[in-house]
Amino acid sequence: MKALKSLALATAVSALALGAQADTKIGMITTLSGGGAGLGVDVRDGFMLAIEAAGRDDVEVVIEDDQRKPESAVQIADQMIQSEKVDIMTGIIWSNLAMAVVPSATAQGVFYLSPNAGPSVLAGKRCHQNYFNVAWQNDNLHEAAGAYANDAGLKNSYILAPNYPAGKDALTGYKRMYDGGLAGETYTKLGQTDYAAEIAQIRASGADSVYFFLPGGMGISFLKQYADSGVDLPVVGPAFSFDQGILQAVGAAALGVKNTSQWNKDLDNAANATFVSAFQEKYGRLPSLYASQGYDTANLILSALDKADVKDQDAFRAALQAAEFDSVRGDFKFGPNNHPVQNIYVREVIQEGDVFTNKIVATGLSNHADAYAAECNM
Amino acid sequence: MSLILILEQVLNGLQFGVMLFLMAAGLTLVFGVMGLINLAHGALYMVGAFAAAAVAGATGSFLLALVASLAAAAAAGALVEVTVIRRLYDRDHLDQVLATFALILIFSEGTRWVFGSFPLFLDVPEYLSGPVTLPGGIKYPLYRLTIIAIGLVVGAGLFWLIARTRIGIQIRAGEADREMIAALGVDISKLYTLVFALGAALAGLAGALVGAIQSVQVGMGEPVLILAFVVIVIGGIGSIKGALVGALLVGLTDTLGGVFLPLLFALMMEPATATSLGASLASMLIYILMALVLLVRPSGLFGGSA
Numbered sequence: 001m002k003a004l005k006s007l008a009l010a011t012a013v014s015a016l017a018l019g020a021q022a023d024t025k026i027g028m029i030t031t032l033s034g035g036g037a038g039l040g041v042d043v044r045d046g047f048m049l050a051i052e053a054a055g056r057d058d059v060e061v062v063i064e065d066d067q068r069k070p071e072s073a074v075q076i077a078d079q080m081i082q083s084e085k086v087d088i089m090t091g092i093i094w095s096n097l098a099m100a101v102v103p104s105a106t107a108q109g110v111f112y113l114s115p116n117a118g119p120s121v122l123a124g125k126r127c128h129q130n131y132f133n134v135a136w137q138n139d140n141l142h143e144a145a146g147a148y149a150n151d152a153g154l155k156n157s158y159i160l161a162p163n164y165p166a167g168k169d170a171l172t173g174y175k176r177m178y179d180g181g182l183a184g185e186t187y188t189k190l191g192q193t194d195y196a197a198e199i200a201q202i203r204a205s206g207a208d209s210v211y212f213f214l215p216g217g218m219g220i221s222f223l224k225q226y227a228d229s230g231v232d233l234p235v236v237g238p239a240f241s242f243d244q245g246i247l248q249a250v251g252a253a254a255l256g257v258k259n260t261s262q263w264n265k266d267l268d269n270a271a272n273a274t275f276v277s278a279f280q281e282k283y284g285r286l287p288s289l290y291a292s293q294g295y296d297t298a299n300l301i302l303s304a305l306d307k308a309d310v311k312d313q314d315a316f317r318a319a320l321q322a323a324e325f326d327s328v329r330g331d332f333k334f335g336p337n338n339h340p341v342q343n344i345y346v347r348e349v350i351q352e353g354d355v356f357t358n359k360i361v362a363t364g365l366s367n368h369a370d371a372y373a374a375e376c377n378m
Numbered sequence: 379m380s381l382i383l384i385l386e387q388v389l390n391g392l393q394f395g396v397m398l399f400l401m402a403a404g405l406t407l408v409f410g411v412m413g414l415i416n417l418a419h420g421a422l423y424m425v426g427a428f429a430a431a432a433v434a435g436a437t438g439s440f441l442l443a444l445v446a447s448l449a450a451a452a453a454a455g456a457l458v459e460v461t462v463i464r465r466l467y468d469r470d471h472l473d474q475v476l477a478t479f480a481l482i483l484i485f486s487e488g489t490r491w492v493f494g495s496f497p498l499f500l501d502v503p504e505y506l507s508g509p510v511t512l513p514g515g516i517k518y519p520l521y522r523l524t525i526i527a528i529g530l531v532v533g534a535g536l537f538w539l540i541a542r543t544r545i546g547i548q549i550r551a552g553e554a555d556r557e558m559i560a561a562l563g564v565d566i567s568k569l570y571t572l573v574f575a576l577g578a579a580l581a582g583l584a585g586a587l588v589g590a591i592q593s594v595q596v597g598m599g600e601p602v603l604i605l606a607f608v609v610i611v612i613g614g615i616g617s618i619k620g621a622l623v624g625a626l627l628v629g630l631t632d633t634l635g636g637v638f639l640p641l642l643f644a645l646m647m648e649p650a651t652a653t654s655l656g657a658s659l660a661s662m663l664i665y666i667l668m669a670l671v672l673l674v675r676p677s678g679l680f681g682g683s684a
Contacts, residue, residue, distance in 0.1 A: 034597050037596065163658060168654075185653055187657040188636075196390035197390050200390065217497060217598070224501065225592075245496045246496070249595075
């Protein structure tokens with residue numbers, strides 16, 4: 001086995017000398033078809049924007065579509081690790097897919113950098129030295145929303161989320177920071193498209209505000225129906241229901257809504273300005289937070305590759321952990337469990353011309369780390 | 379829990395049921411008349427929604443958008459019937475499932491190819507938006523009332539079509555004995571294309587109506603398709619009356635169950651467990667209903683002896 005490895009290394013080095021073959025192979029598994037494809041497309045586009053801007057011919061990216069199915073993600077991961085021999089993996093959007101792929105990939109000596117999913121288990125008990133989360137731990141944006149609710153003087157929230165693990169993480173995160181009372185707590189069906197029943201309950205509950213975590217199409221449906229119902233309580237949510245990809249589909253119904261995000265296109269730093277204009281120029285649309293996470297993930301990998309060879313795992317890991325790259329979020333650093341310690345902002349949905357987008361109105365939580373780091377023993 | 383809230387939830391259940399009826403009517407006709415399991419019915423629903431969103435975006439008219447959804451879904455349905463479905467009538471159900479499943483993938487990726495991966499915008503028109511106050515002080519969105527009305531009108535129109543017109547007679551005859559009406563000189567393949575296009579148009583209309591209050595995105599039809607199958611199994615395959623009753627039953631059960639089960643559990647256990655357990659059980663409720671109906675009437679409420 002050792003002989004085989006050094007043979008492979010020798011081949012890689014000689015290939016590099018010939019300039020024919022990349023010596024760092026990155027495998028990206030993400031969702032490019034089906035209902036959740038918008039998120040995967042954004043992560044991929046942001047990631048590839050950074051890779052192409054770097055202009056390195058020693059980095060090769062293999063991209064596969066997981067169709068949002070855990071079983072196909074696992075299959076693709078096996079194939080990437082065993083026959084493609086990738087060094088680094090990334091790309092997974094959904095927490096349930098991440099849970100299926102990440103532990104076995106890191107156990108096989110591959111680096112995994114998450115551009116989106118951050119399930120609590122992987123931040124705590126089952127953290128791994130080769131697993132880095134570049135986006136956030138799942139609870140983070142919801143915690144910031146809870147903190148914002150206190151600042152805004154909200155005392156009686158009605159909270160709802162889909163009945164699946166990330167939905168429960170979301171409401172747990174909100175309640176961790178929120179000090180007020182609850183007018184009601186509802187778990188909806190995952191993929192539910194009609195919220196008339198829930199909205200009627202909100203109307204009858206006497207709440208002073210609504211907090212909801214309904215990613216993707218679920219959030220579009222909820223907001224349109226909420227706006228049409230005549231209930232006019234203030235709504236707070238995480239960025240997932242107000243990202244650039246779906247705001248146009250929601251339309252004016254989302255105007256003025258406060259939401260929490262670790263990134264926005266108006267964050268004032270040079271890296272972000274470059275990113276936003278380059279993304280718009282290349283793809284003809286505004287970037288979303290998913291795109292920013294893909295872009296940061298790629299730049300983090302590139303910064304580590306500048307310092308160390310990926311085959312020298314300890315050096316490469318240290319280079320990743322140092323996170324010396326220009327993040328579009330401004331300051332970026334990893335905590336002890338390789339999850340970000342970062343600011344989370346409060347944004348408001350606004351209209352610029354005929355495009356709906358967000359602007360930052362406050363900082364929700366500063367230098368916020370996740371609640372599971374203490375459970376992690378690496 | 380006030381009476382007003384209960385009434386409002388009953389209206390919500392009715393509206394959901396009526397929308398399911400539009401989907402299930404086409405499905406049950408196609409299954410009843412041609413014996414075909416059409417998994418691609420949800421794709422036609424999506425086609426209707428996308429056509430409506432595109433036309434509404436270009437012209438700003440919701441009525442034109444509805445017309446476009448009917449036309450686009452009917453055209454897609456007729457095209458698919460002539461090119462693919464026609465070859466499946468004599469095959470067994472497994473082949474039909476395979477071929478129509480392939481159609482789902484083709485429609486989904488085709489739509490993505492044309493419209494991109496991001497959800498489209500389709501909104502309730504100005505004159506139908508906002509709530510109205512009903513007798514008794516219930517505030518209810520006007521648009522949802524409109525959906526209930528449209529669904530009931532379409533339902534009445536279908537009953538009239540099936541019971542009172544020549545085409546309806548042929549459709550009923552086709553359900554009862556295919557070979558015989560072919561022998562009597564009815565152009566069976568034209569009839570099949572017509573029925574299929576009619577079912578597709580209804581699905582497209584449902585997609586457009588619902589698209590205005592939900593999200594117009596690739597893959598939106600499949601969750602509804604599953605419910606539509608539950609409806610026609612409960613109602614009895616091939617029966618329009620069964621589809622209507624089944625759809626309303628499923629709509630009401632699903633909505634009211636989702637509201638009242640968590641409340642019921644909350645009387646017996648702590649709130650967090652109650653909401654989560656209630657929500658889980660509520661999502662099973664319609665399948666439990668289906669199982670109960672099948673226990674008592676194995677061919678559905680209005681099904682003949684198949």
